[in-house]
Structures are given as structure tokens and as C-alpha cells.
Amino acid sequence: MEQKPPILSWQSGALFLVPAFLFIAVFLLFPFVWIFYLSFTNQTLLGANAANPQFVGFENYARLFDFDSWLNRGQFGSALFITAQFVIGSALIGQVALGLALAIVFFRRKGILRELVYVLVIFAWIIPDVVVAFSWVAFLNRDEGTFNAILSRLGFGRPDWQLEHALLSVILFNTWRGTAFSMLLFSSALATIPPSYLETAEVAGASAFQKLRDILLPLLQGHILTDLILITLWTFNTFSIFLLTAGGPAYRTEVVSIYTYRIAFQFFDFGQGAAIAVVVMLINLALALIYLILLRRQSVYT
């Protein structure tokens, strides 16, 4: 209700904001607008169309949505379908659920085990892309990899993960890679819940499950939604799994970010790449809007 008085005059404030505004305009707003234009041209990197791209109308889009081949491997529809499985598997079930589970399991627990788990989860998050890709190639290797060493010891045989379960592999990989963010977000959110809330429930005789369902989860709703938005968008756009599979074998892990890369930066067909980017961004925007509407609906608590 009460507005806080400014400590910084609006002139200084504006001055402080100029550099950020420039960067955001050049690398966020301008690309967003320009990409719409590019998607209607036949811009390429080299050749005649590089200097003088021609307006081609909806041709790029028509090629994307050519429904005869749309769901064939290596086509846009297939990439979208793979992305959907990838996002549901590694973002929703993987990172968000596992991050939440970890934060709750270690809620109000101290000690070496918690520290150890946190450090390992965070290392998986901060170590460079290429390094973790190599580690996972080794981890998933059919004959020597640690994963199969454990599975065969347990009597599950030695599947060739990279070949037979490629999509599952990258889902596991991306869950491993990104869970730290959700875990940290949820544990700092949990830390803000006053102990008396839970103590009141405990005194009233609530079980651990009831406390979780009736107190913790409702209080975390806003955080969960925010986390879901960000993780979904980030997973949709991540490129790290390229280093693990390069989209293969036979396009089976080619999510849209890798598909875009192939079209735009291997074939240098920028017009076509821009059309893909436009569709991807519109899907992202739609997802963000859905979450935002949900967030608004639950904001009565906060």
C-alpha cells in the first residue's frame, strides 16, 4: 500500500538502467522482433541470399508443417514430439519432482549426509557442459560403464543405453544436470516457513505425510509454479545433450534446439532456422502464459 520513497532520483535511476537496457534491447528485444522478419526470408550465411535475402512469404513455415513427412525422424514434428517427452521426463518428473523431494527429505536435517548430497547435486549443475558430457558417455558405456556394471551386478543385463534407450539416457542426464536449481530454490523457500506452522500441526497430531500435504505443499505452491515455468523453458531450450548424442542415433534424441542448430548452423539456412525459432518461441510463450495464469489464480495466499 504505502509506497517507499525513492533513495535514488529518477535521473540517476535512469542512468543506472541504461547499460542493462541497451543489452536487453540488443540481445533480447531486437532478436525477438528480427526473427519474425527473418523467418519470411531466404537469408543464408553465404552466397547471393546472404547480402540480399528475398522475401519468401510463408514458404519456410510451409516446409516446417509439411504434414506428409512431418512426423518422420529428423523432421520438425518428430523433434517437437521428442522435445515434449524430454521436457515431461527430465523437467517435470526429473528436475522439479526430484528437487522438491530432496529439499523436503533434507528439510530441517543437518549433518554430513545432507552436505554431501547437496555438494554432489550442485557439482553436477556447475561443472562445464563438455566435461559432464564425457563423464556421462563413460558412465553409460555399454561394456565398461559404471551404470551397466551396477545393473548387471543386480541382474538387469547390459543394455546399450546410447543405442537402445537413447531418449531415456538424455532424460536421465538432464535430470542429473539440472536438479540442483530446483533443490536450492525449494530448500530456501522451505527455510522461510516459520517453525511454528509445523509445530502447531505436530502438537495437533499430524503425521509427516499430513504435514507435507496440508502445510508445506500449499505454502510452496508459488515456488513450485515459478520453478516449473523456468525449468520447462530452460529444458525446452537446452543444448547440452547435443554433446552426449548429437541428436542421434538416427535423430532419436533430436530435440527442437538441436534441430534448430542443424538447420541454421550446419546447413546455414537462417530463414528456415528463424521459422523454427519463431514457432519454438511461440510455444514457449504459450507455456509461460499458462503457468502465469495458474500462478495468478493461486496468489491468494501470498
Next chain:
Amino acid sequence: MKRIKHLLGEAAYYIFILVVMAFFGLPLLWLVLTPFNARATLAVEIPQPFTLDNFQQVLNNTFAVRALVQNNMIIAVGAMLGVTLIATLSAYALSRARVPGSSQLTYILILFSSVVTGTAAMVPIFLIIFNLGLIDTYLGVIVVFIGGLLPAAIFIMRDFVEGIPRSYEESALVAGAAPSRVFLDVALPLIRPGMMVIAIWSFVQAWGSFLIPFILLRSPERMPASIAVYSFYTEAGTPNITLVAAYSLLYAIPVVILYLFVNWRYGFRFFGGIKR
């Protein structure tokens, strides 16, 4: 009955921890052990025989070493300085000047930046950098990193600044300090922990990234470590496993050390908790 339930709960807790630790730890274990192994292996094995030879060979590869200590450093430090400076100024303005709806603004900014990102955004960004004549320059890579990391940095930083009571600056104003002094004497020292976290976060992001330098750089002598690591592949395209592992370990170590430093000094966590 209650006792059994409790014991079962404890058992489930430890099994869960064991599985999680295995899942997150085992893939990294290979990275720690293999560089010291004379034999190339993809398995997790105690180095047999133990050797430091791999590091010796890696350090003899001047191309890869330069990628790590020069190219990676220039790019990561450049991105770090730019992001920290610009995010601090703008987050401070968003919190302390009268900016209507600044909290919603930063939230929308971080969402929008998560939409315009990845390979989709690389198409126009590549053309922007191309037209600015910055393809195959450090500066081109650095400014793209700054543009990409800035929204999240501003978001985290604004949250941090909001957590600092205004009475610090107000008491300095009343004590007779001019606004510029208030910022330098009082506000900046108070924001410093937040700046440190942003600095290290942006350094880590730029240090480990693959896609942006991969697309924007051309000359081998400017390639960062994420691409130089492929110099440990043979002509036929098969990796020299022990060398790749040794180089990867060297490449990962600065990030791990920085994380441990931040965690020890400031506690690695989110400020405030990200909620609207």
C-alpha cells in the same frame, strides 16, 4: 507398531540418500579417477598403475593450455565483470528509484529471457554479431554472454538489494552524505555479498558454456576449453580417453573451487526465495 513404522521410515530415508548419492556421484567418479590412470578405461577403477603422466602430456599441448588459461579466462572474466557491474547498477535502480512495478518487470524479464534463448535466439544473435563485425572475437562472445545472463542476474540481484533495509542509506542521507557518497560508502559495501555471488555465477556460466563460443568463434587460437578438448581426439575421431579426462578435470577445477569458496564465505543459496 509405531516403532516399526519409524524404523521403516529411517530405512527408506537412508536408501533414498544412497540412491541419490550414487546417481549424482558415480558419473563424476570416473572424472576424478581416470586422469591418474595409465590405462585408458571408461570404467570406474582405482588407477593402476597410478600416474601423473596424463597431466604432463596435457600441459604439453600448448593449444589446449592456451584455450584454458587465456581464452577461457578472457571470456569468463569479461562476462563476469560486465554482468556484475551492469546487473548491480540496474538492480539497485530497480529497487531504490521509483520504478513502477519493478518486481513484476524483473519477473517478466526473466521469463522473456527464458523464451528468447538457446539455439532459437542464436539465429538472430549470430547475424547481429556478424553485422557488428564481431564474429571470431572475444568481445562478440562476451557481449552475447552478458546479454544472455543479465536478466537472471538482475532478478537475483534485485531480490538481494530489496532485502537490505533502506534505513542504512537513509541514515547516511540524514548524516549529510550526498547521494553519490551514499551509494559508494554505504550501498555498495552492503551489496558486495550479492555481487560476489553474481560474479561467480556468471563466471561459472561463461566458463562452462559450449554453444555460444562454438557458434561465434572460428579461429583455433581463440577457442575456449569446451572446444579445445576435442584436440585430444585422434585424426580418426576417437578420443584419447586419459588425456580427455585429465584435461576435463583441469577444466572443471576452477569452477569447483569457486563454488566451494562462495559456499564457505557467503553460503550458496538463493536470497529471499524466488516467488512473486
Next chain:
Amino acid sequence: MSGIQLDRLSKHFGSVAAVDEVTLQIQDGEFFALLGPSGCGKTTTLRMIAGLEKATAGTIKIGDRDVTTLAPRERDIAMVFQDYALYPHMNLLDNIGYPLKVRGIPRAELQQRVTEAAQSLGIDHLLNRRPAQLSGGQQQRAAVARAIVHHAQVFLFDEPLSNLDAKLRVEARGFLKHLQRQVGVTTVYVTHDQAEAMALADHIAIMEQGKVVQMGPPLEVYHRPRTTFVASFLGSPPMNLLRGQLDLAARQVRVNNAAISLEQFRGWDRLVEHAQQNVNVVMGIRPEHLTIAQHEIPQSLTGEVYAIQPLGAESLVIVQIKGEPVSVRLFTDDTPQFSGRVWLAPDLQRVFFYHPDGELIA
């Protein structure tokens, strides 16, 4: 040194008037308290005097200077904040010396003046410490030291004692008043604690919803509250307020079926004037002005004993009269032994009558 004049000072947040045409004269060298519940506009008023909030309308004068539009640093003031605002990255010497530093005072003189200020507050042995290494009471003294170090014309205090525990708070009251008398600087002190305001101030102004409802010396305000709001805000427990009806013919007031004769009441004429429009009144009587008896006494109200609270030097008896609590203060060494039905007789020289909307009648 100089007094402060506020002339129809207002602050609007959107359509809400947080401070509504406040006019005050604060004399040179006096200790002035702004008292009221949270949200009454007292802190906003103080922050406007400091220059931390812009006034929407009205003027502020410090001495002869109109400071309404000046920046805080141009006003020559010192302020102590509720959270003290001691800079965590500076030791106490630099914290207290900061107002001198920004005025370009040489380091040697700064150190000497900081030491003097710290000595007068008994914290000169702590100058090398950081705020985090100090107790709450020490931090509070350091914040006061920072305020006195540069000899400002005006001291402003924003609830400076509210973060201290009860014992320290009473102690701090003592040194604050002593210090203010010593340096003789005009002081404006914001608090929601009526005991603090009464104990410290030469004059208090009580605010309600952005307006000053009464101003005067503390005892005058205490003994003659102009509205039921003031009556119920001052004193612990506050004045008892009971609804009643005037009976002009019988020259009585009826409160809960008991009738009390007003033959001797000093302000009967004004009550008559009021009763011509409205026979309803609110009768106000302080807890110490009621006599309690276990048996029926003349001119009394009757009710049931609800609770007895021995406080040491005094005791409180809470009596319920038709569901409404009425406090009685007794100065006895023993725990009062009342139970069941009791009778309460008001001292008619000390009774006030208010209009049902709160204004004092007589």
C-alpha cells in the same frame, strides 16, 4: 539550535492521506513526542521533517529556515532509526564518525569527537568493534552517539527503543532524557508506547489517522484527554469508558441501571446543553479514581470480579459490568481480596463525559 514549525503538513499516498494537515509548534530545545498507534502517520511526519519523504502539501520550518523542499543533508539534523542502521562493514569509530567524515572533518578531530560522544554514552571501549559484535543495548547507544556527534540542530528519533527488551528500555529512557537535557537540542521522538512518551517528553502530540488529536504537556493530556481515543490510548490500563444516558430531570447519569447523581458535577451546564440533542454519553474514569467495596456503597456501579492482578506497588482488579471490563487500581501492599459481586464508586471530581462520537463534553 532552533524550534520546528509544521504548517498544515500533509502526505498523500494515492488517495490516502497518511498525514493530514498537521500543524505543530515545537519549541527550541524541547523534547517532543509524537505518539499514536501504528499507521497513524507519526513516522511519516518524522520522515518528512527529516526530508526522507516529500511533503504533499504544507511547510516545514527548522528555526527560521523553510526546509520543506531541501534534501536531508541540507537540513542539519540527526536521526536514530528503529533498526539503528549501523553499517555492518564499518567499526564503531567509523560508524559514529560517518557524519563528520562526510563533512570533511580531519581524521584526528573526528577521532577526538567520536571518543567524546562515545564516552558520554559509555561505549568508548567498543570503538574497534563491528556492530555485529555488540549487544542490542550497545548498538542502540552507538546509534545515539552517531546522532549527537555532529551537533545537529534537531534530533529525530524513530521508535529507537522498540527493539530493546523491557528492562533495557526503561534504562535507555533514563539516559536519553538525561542526554537531551545536557545537550539541549530540539528533539522529536516517535513512539507508540505511551509510557515512553509520558516519561520522556516535555510535550506530546497524539495522532490518529493522520491528524493530531491532542497536544500538550504529558500530564495535562493524561488528566484531561480531549477525546475517547486519547483517553483509551494513554495510561495502562487506559481510562474506563462506559456508555450511559443523562437524566436531566433527576440530574443523574444512568450507567447500566445504576444511577449516579451529578448534583456536585462541575460541568453540569455543558451536559445539559448536550442532552438537549442527545441524552447518550460516554463516561470516562481512570482506574485509580474508582473506589471498590465488597458491599453496596452509595453512588456506585455493580459488577462481578473477573480477575485480580497484583503488580507490586499496586494491584489491578478487573470487574465485569454487563460484560464490559472495568479496571480498578488499588495502591495496597497485599493482594486485594475481592470476589463475586462488588460495587465501584467513581470520584465525581475526576469523571469526564464524552459525546458518543468521542469529543469531550465536560
